[in-house]
Amino acid sequence: MEQLLSQIRSCTHCKEHLPLGSRPIVAAHPESKIAIIGQAPGTKVHQTGIPWDDPSGRQLRNWLGVSDGQFYDDRLFALVPMGFCYPGKGKSGDLPPRPECAPQWHAPLMDQMPNLKLTILIGQYAQKHYLGDGMKNNLTETVKNYRELLPHYFVLPHPSPRNRFWLSKNPWFEEEVLPELRKRVLSSLTP
Known part of the structure; x- marks a missing residue:
């Protein structure tokens, strides 16, 4: 695992596309x-x-019901982005994750984590990659039907402050989804 993480962290495969350079x-x-x-x-x-x-990240930790100490304990949480480096700024926020990262690094990384009990897919890029045809027509429908993906996957919208409108338009998320998320997280972390 350490060798693989070292390879990922030293990757410069798409550096010419990254405005701030590579920093996986x-x-x-x-x-x-x-x-x-x-x-x-x-x-x-x-x-x-x-x-x-x-x-x-603060919003995500709140959604999960975990402390900073728990969240940053890599024996509890693996934090794996679809794109490992900052992709740059777009018209309405950051650009999408670079497409090279997930195909190159995700499978070898996931293979080295045999104790995973739950994989949380945040946002449409992660959901499209991992769910393929299992994704619904849009992110809202996918999140609304999260139970179909349990026990292995739990799907969430991005916890960005920019998603306040989505959250206010979909009160069922905080009422129904978050309690189930916290329950699943707690059971996955309990020995």
Whole structure:
């Protein structure tokens, strides 16, 4: 695992497409219990090198019902983005994750985490990659039908503050989905 993580962290495969250069961000351990598959680091995470070290990460930890200490314990959580480096700014937020990362690195990384009990897929890029035809017409429908993907996958919208409108338009998410998410996270972390 350490060798693989070292290879990922030193990857420069798509550096010519990255406005801030390559700085792959990943956290994983052979004992990880939950894998969180996100999109790609933002500028703050690129600067600090700490996954989910931003407002989206704080919201995610709140959704999961875990402390910072739990979240950043790689024996509990593997933090694996679809694109390991900051992809750049687009018209309405960051660009999509670079398409090279997941096909190159995800399968070897997941293969080295035999103790995973739950994989949380955040946002449409992770859901399209992992669910393929199992994804519904859109992210809202996929999240609404999250039970169909249990016990292996749990699907979530991105916890970005920009998604406040989506959250206010879909109150069922906080009422129904988050309690079940916290229950699944707790049971996955309990020995």
